[in-house]
Amino acid sequence: MNQNIEGKVIVITGASSGLGEAAAKHLAHLGAAVVLGARRTDRIEKLANEIQESGGKALAIATDVTQRDQVKKLVDSAVEKFGRVDVILNNAGIMPLSPMDRLNVDEWDQMVDVNIKGVLNGIAAVLPHMKNQKSGHIINTSSVAGHKIFSGSAVYSATKFAVRALSEGLRMEVKPYNIRTTIVSPGAVKTELQDHISEADIQQANREYVGAVGLNPDSFANLVAFVISQPEELDINEIIFRPTSQEL
Numbered sequence: 001m002n003q004n005i006e007g008k009v010i011v012i013t014g015a016s017s018g019l020g021e022a023a024a025k026h027l028a029h030l031g032a033a034v035v036l037g038a039r040r041t042d043r044i045e046k047l048a049n050e051i052q053e054s055g056g057k058a059l060a061i062a063t064d065v066t067q068r069d070q071v072k073k074l075v076d077s078a079v080e081k082f083g084r085v086d087v088i089l090n091n092a093g094i095m096p097l098s099p100m101d102r103l104n105v106d107e108w109d110q111m112v113d114v115n116i117k118g119v120l121n122g123i124a125a126v127l128p129h130m131k132n133q134k135s136g137h138i139i140n141t142s143s144v145a146g147h148k149i150f151s152g153s154a155v156y157s158a159t160k161f162a163v164r165a166l167s168e169g170l171r172m173e174v175k176p177y178n179i180r181t182t183i184v185s186p187g188a189v190k191t192e193l194q195d196h197i198s199e200a201d202i203q204q205a206n207r208e209y210v211g212a213v214g215l216n217p218d219s220f221a222n223l224v225a226f227v228i229s230q231p232e233e234l235d236i237n238e239i240i241f242r243p244t245s246q247e248l
């Protein structure tokens with residue numbers, strides 16, 4: 001599985017918990033140099049230290065993905081330290097679900113800023129490097145909610161549909177530069193994602209559901225490694241995965 005992963009420089013946003021943390025550990029174990037971005041620097045520094053102590057390569061850079069200059073610094077730091085950037089996993093995201101009539105308008109703004117603009121900031125940061133290299137791989141985390149809408153998911157789903165739309169446009173446009181693009185759309189996975197749902201009833205229902213059926217974050221890490229590990233001429237553009245028991 002470490003074929004075409006060993007030695008690669010992989011930038012991961014949202015690496016401080018859940019899916020991003022699991023992907024960072026797994027890819028580092030497979031021989032990649034991982035560059036970790038998130039706001040909780042204590043977490044990403046601890047993870048970087050653990051990876052280094054077990055013989056891997058890692059760098060932690062404080063990053064708020066809503067700030068374009070910070071995402072540029074994250075990617076430029078990867079290039080400075082390791083010489084190139086082979087993959088970005090635009091994974092940072094938030095999911096404060098609520099029905100629209102509760103008018104949690106600040107949360108709508110935050111979802112647009114993190115889930116859409118954060119991904120765009122990641123793309124903008126890597127494209128100049130990948131164009132120069134004539135190689136690269138941009139992996140964007142969408143969701144099953146980026147394919148399906150349910151009551152309470154309108155804004156979150158809109159942001160995750162947007163991730164798929166911009167990823168597909170990007171896929172076509174970066175052909176001249178030999179850049180691969182992948183959308184990964186997870187179903188329910190046990191992470192900290194529910195912690196930021198401010199509506200108590202929605203949080204409880206979501207926690208119960210994910211607690212009952214949710215997959216381990218290693219499921220995501222394994223699939224990300226799988227798409228990266230393919231030969232360079234093979235571009236896996238989209239993966240949807242769910243717990244076998246998930247109906248939505």
Ligand SMILES: NC(=O)c1ccc[n+]([C@@H]2O[C@H](COP(=O)([O-])OP(=O)(O)OC[C@H]3O[C@@H](n4cnc5c(N)ncnc54)[C@H](OP(=O)(O)O)[C@@H]3O)[C@@H](O)[C@H]2O)c1
Pocket residue numbers: 013014015016017018019020037038039040041063064065066091092093094095114141142143144145185186187188189190191192193194
């Ligand atoms: N778990 C699921 O069931 C599921 C299903 C479908 C899709 N997803 C998607 O998977 C991705 C990862 O979520 P998760 O499930 O792993 O949840 P999580 O455990 O809450 O992790 C979210 C990550 O995003 C980061 N983040 C949030 N806001 C940020 C910001 N402004 N700047 C930088 N980083 C930020 C967090 O880091 P800091 O707070 O330290 O900044 C954290 O590392 C998200 O895009 C989510 O929408 C998850």
